[in-house]
Amino acid sequence: MAKHGHGPQGPGGPGGGFRKPKNIRATLGKLMRYLGRYKLHLSLVALLLVVSSACTVGGSYLIRPLINDYILPGDFPGLAKMLAVMALVYLLGAVCSFGYSRMMVHISQTAVANIRADLFSRMQDLPLKFFDSHTHGELMSRYTNDIETVSEALNNSFGSLVSCALNFTGTIVMMLVLSPALTLVTFATLALMLAVVKTIGSRSRRYFADQQKALGEINGYIEEMIEGQKVIKVFNHEKEAREGFRQRNESYRDAATRAQMFAGMMMPAMGNLNYINYAVTCCVGGLLAIRNGDLGGLAAFLQYSRQVGQPITQISQQVNTLLSAVAGAERIFEIMETPPEEDQGKVRLVRAAEDEAGTLTRVHRNTNAWAWLKPDGTLVPLRGDVRFDRVVFGYDEDRTILRDISLFAKPGQKIAFVGSTGAGKTTITSLINRFYEIQGGTITYDGIDVKDIAKESLRRSLGVVLQDTRLFTGTVADNIRYGRLDATDEEVEAAAKLAGADGFIRHLPQGYQTILSGDGGSLSQGERQLLNIARAACANPPVLILDEATSSIDTRTEKLIEKGMDQLMADRTVFVIAHRLSTVRNARAIIVLEQGEIIERGDHADLIAQGGKYYQLYTGQAELS
Numbered sequence: 001m002a003k004h005g006h007g008p009q010g011p012g013g014p015g016g017g018f019r020k021p022k023n024i025r026a027t028l029g030k031l032m033r034y035l036g037r038y039k040l041h042l043s044l045v046a047l048l049l050v051v052s053s054a055c056t057v058g059g060s061y062l063i064r065p066l067i068n069d070y071i072l073p074g075d076f077p078g079l080a081k082m083l084a085v086m087a088l089v090y091l092l093g094a095v096c097s098f099g100y101s102r103m104m105v106h107i108s109q110t111a112v113a114n115i116r117a118d119l120f121s122r123m124q125d126l127p128l129k130f131f132d133s134h135t136h137g138e139l140m141s142r143y144t145n146d147i148e149t150v151s152e153a154l155n156n157s158f159g160s161l162v163s164c165a166l167n168f169t170g171t172i173v174m175m176l177v178l179s180p181a182l183t184l185v186t187f188a189t190l191a192l193m194l195a196v197v198k199t200i201g202s203r204s205r206r207y208f209a210d211q212q213k214a215l216g217e218i219n220g221y222i223e224e225m226i227e228g229q230k231v232i233k234v235f236n237h238e239k240e241a242r243e244g245f246r247q248r249n250e251s252y253r254d255a256a257t258r259a260q261m262f263a264g265m266m267m268p269a270m271g272n273l274n275y276i277n278y279a280v281t282c283c284v285g286g287l288l289a290i291r292n293g294d295l296g297g298l299a300a301f302l303q304y305s306r307q308v309g310q311p312i313t314q315i316s317q318q319v320n321t322l323l324s325a326v327a328g329a330e331r332i333f334e335i336m337e338t339p340p341e342e343d344q345g346k347v348r349l350v351r352a353a354e355d356e357a358g359t360l361t362r363v364h365r366n367t368n369a370w371a372w373l374k375p376d377g378t379l380v381p382l383r384g385d386v387r388f389d390r391v392v393f394g395y396d397e398d399r400t401i402l403r404d405i406s407l408f409a410k411p412g413q414k415i416a417f418v419g420s421t422g423a424g425k426t427t428i429t430s431l432i433n434r435f436y437e438i439q440g441g442t443i444t445y446d447g448i449d450v451k452d453i454a455k456e457s458l459r460r461s462l463g464v465v466l467q468d469t470r471l472f473t474g475t476v477a478d479n480i481r482y483g484r485l486d487a488t489d490e491e492v493e494a495a496a497k498l499a500g501a502d503g504f505i506r507h508l509p510q511g512y513q514t515i516l517s518g519d520g521g522s523l524s525q526g527e528r529q530l531l532n533i534a535r536a537a538c539a540n541p542p543v544l545i546l547d548e549a550t551s552s553i554d555t556r557t558e559k560l561i562e563k564g565m566d567q568l569m570a571d572r573t574v575f576v577i578a579h580r581l582s583t584v585r586n587a588r589a590i591i592v593l594e595q596g597e598i599i600e601r602g603d604h605a606d607l608i609a610q611g612g613k614y615y616q617l618y619t620g621q622a623e624l625s
Contacts, residue, residue, distance in 0.1 A: 027326050030333050031150070034111040041107050048100035049162055055093025057170035060303040062086050064178070067296030100159060108154030116147055119332055125340035128435045129395070142335060146328030153325030157318040164311035164318070171308050178301045182285050186305055189277035193312055196269050200262055207259035214252035221248050266313065274309045281305045341455070342437075346375045347448055349382065349457035366486075368540070370461065372448055382461060383411040384542040384573035385446050386432060392440030393431060401427050402596045405441070409589075411542070414574040416584035418614060419593035425577045429545045432575070433459055445543075463541035467548035469528040471520035476505055477512040479520075479531055483539030495538035498568055501530035533568070543573045581618050590614065 035042060062085065070079040119142060131139075175183045225232065225241055232241055281302060289298040352371035353363045360371055360379045370382040387408040394400040402424045409415045417425040430436055431443060434455055443450045450458060463483070471479050480492045480501075487495070492512065496502040504527050508514040520528045536544060578584050585604045592600035592607070592614050600612050607614035 022330060024323075024326055027330050027333065031111075031154075031326075031329055034114055035107060035154075037114075038107050038110070041103055045100045045103050045107070045159070046162075048096040048103070049159065049166060052093045052096035052100065053163060053166035053170055055089050055096065056167055056307075057174055059086055059089045059093065060307065061174055061178075061300055062089065063303055064294075064296035064300040067299055068294065069296075072295065097163075104159045105155055108151060108158070111154060112147060112151045115150065115332060116143065118336060119143070119147075122336050122338070122340070126335075126338060127341040128430075130338060132395070139335075142332055146331050149321075149325045149328040150332070153322050157322045157325065160314060160318050161322065164314045168308065168311035168315075171304050171311075175301060175304050175308070178297050178304070179285070179288065181288065182281055182301055182305075185280055185284055186277060186308060189273060189280070190308065190312070193270060193273050193309055196273065197266070197312060200266050200269065204259065204262040204266070207255065207262055210255040211252070211259040214248070214255045218245075218248040218252050221245060270309055270313045274306060277309070278302065278305055343455045345450075345452055345454035345458070347453045347457065348373045349454075349460055350379075352379060352381070370542070372446060372453070372457075374448075380446055380448065382542055383446050384461075385409070385411050385444075386543060386573060386575075387444045388428070388431075388441065389444070390441040391431065391438050391443060393427065393436065393438045395436070400439075400596065402431075405596075405598060407589075407591060407598070407601070409573045409575065411573055412571050413588040414569060414576060414586070416576040416578065416587035416590045417593060418578070418581065418584065418590060418617065422595075423593040424596045425593055426547055429464070429547060429575055429577065432543070432545065433462060433464070461541055462543050462545060463536040463539045464545045465529075465533050465536045465547065469520070469525070469532045471516055471523075471528055471531060473515075473517045475510075475513050475515055476508065476531065479516060480534045480538050483535040483537070487538050492534075492538060496531075496534045498537045499530050499534035499565075501527070501534045504530070533565070537568050541572070544569060544575070546574065546576045546578075548577055548579065581614075 062082065066079070066082050066086070069075070070082055123139070172183070175186060221244060225245070232238060285298045285301060289295050349370055350362050350373045351364060351367055352360050352369050353365075353367045354360055354369075360381060362371070362373065362379060372380040372382060374380065385408075388405050391402055391405040392400065393402040393405075405424075405428065407415070417428065419425055427436075431438060432445075432450070434450055434453075437451075445453060445458070445461075472482065477489065477492050480495055481487050483495070484491075489512070493502065496505055496512075505512055505514075516522070520531070523531075576584055576587060584590055587603065589601060589603060590607055591598055592612075594613065600607055600610065600614055602610070608618065
């Protein structure tokens with residue numbers, strides 16, 4: 001099964017770190033398809049961006065007529081009017097900037113919500129094999145780091161990049177209009193700025209990658225230590241835990257110091273270059289202004305010279321964020337584009353009833369009876385007859401887990417699987433559910449090949465109680481009702497009584513309405529498993545799979561619920577996997593597995609009489625590994 005990952009990770013994936021996207025154009029195209037759903041809003045954003053940039057650039061140009069036409073001639077009434085015009089221009093720019101920022105936040109958050117919903121929806125359709133090959137932490141990083149990075153880029157970087165590009169272009173154009181000679185001076189400084197941005201940016205990106213990697217390691221270590229506190233205390237491992245944290249904390253401090261040092265160098269370096277550019281421009285521009293008398297043009301140009309470096313700095317900062325977002329989006333789309341679980345099954349499970357003549361008909365009311373509906377309209381009663389015929393299976397092509405497995409379970413029979421860890425017991429039950437596809441042989445259910453049955457219908461007919469319990473946030477009743485969402489309160493309580501869980505539930509603060517959270521952390525392992533069994537009882541399936549169902553329950557509790565378990569298994573086809581051989585003595589057939597092959601089969605008495613592997617296990621001459 002999937003392994004648990006460790007904590008928050010960097011935008012580049014597990015372990016963190018900056019990761020360059022593989023295909024920027026394709027990924028941006030996929031992101032734009034989400035944004036493209038809001039074409040009207042984006043058009044308005046583009047208009048507001050253009051107007052805002054025009055106001056920013058145009059407002060600076062108004063300094064020229066302000067000085068030349070009003071201040072120098074001493075036209076104070078005209079000066080007041082011009083100041084009012086400049087105020088209106090800058091106010092319009094501010095309003096447009098506020099408007100596109102608010103609108104972009106709305107668009108981006110809606111788009112991110114759609115991405116998150118599509119990602120979660122696709123995960124529900126992926127086969128278990130996908131989750132076996134991806135750690136929980138790796139998948140969770142898609143929802144946390146990657147989506148948050150995309151959200152940040154769409155919220156801020158997208159609009160900022162466009163705005164900076166427009167401002168930079170407009171500023172250069174206006175500088176050329178005012179003074180081509182001074183613009184050449186500015187270009188020399190801009191070239192130096194770009195060189196500084198490239199040098200500092202490349203180092204900063206590398207050190208930020210180290211910082212994110214160190215952050216992923218320290219977060220993973222903290223999560224591991226918190227989860228393992230009991231083990232740490234039992235083995236007096238506190239000193240070693242502190243030392244491990246100290247080393248990782250020091251690595252993170254060192255990486256963060258270097259990253260922040262180079263990041264902090266960007267603004268001072270660019271600021272100083274801007275001051276140098278401003279000083280040189282003042283000197284050269286002053287000489288030109290004396291010659292041509294355009295003092296207002298010099299003042300406007302100086303304003304532009306102060307503005308021209310800002311877009312370069314902002315763009316350099318936003319490009320890293322945007323590239324990280326594209327890399328994160330690639331990881332998200334990788335999952336979205338993973339082929340879903342295949343299902344060509346056409347046979348479906350429907351409610352059924354028999355009329356007085358014994359003819360099976362489809363109904364839409366709750367009759368507690370089901371039938372398989374074939375594509376040709378034929379109804380086959382759901383009985384629970386499961387058969388394996390020469391089944392061959394492996395999780396990958398290079399390693400075969402099950403070899404030539406043939407077995408049958410007639411309706412109402414209890415079949416038990418016994419064998420060492422890795423013998424293939426759980427794999428057999430997983431194949432009944434079609435969690436995986438077999439490489440050879442056939443599995444039939446009531447005479448129908450399971451490949452022909454729609455997976456949703458197939459799994460609705462099966463009840464599974466796993467060794468690993470899983471409870472969800474909600475009431476106790478809701479967790480039991482998870483087996484059948486339309487179950488009434490009375491049916492929920494009946495299922496709990498059948499599983500032997502009613503007693504401890506009524507001692508909870510709010511009984512069946514007690515809220516559980518954190519996977520039922522306030523309950524003991526045995527109580528959680530009892531709820532798991534009650535959930536299966538509530539589903540009331542014709543076929544029941546018990547995979548080490550009572551392994552988390554002590555022997556005394558197991559004896560108390562033995563009667564309930566017998567009632568739960570009555571008139572059902574049951575597959576049982578158990579290490580406690582005492583729990584399978586009454587099975588109709590006991591199948592002993594070893595290295596993916598059936599080496600013995602029969603009931604308890606037959607296997608004891610054979611004196612083989614089962615006899616050795618039962619008498620203690622051998623142990624299950």
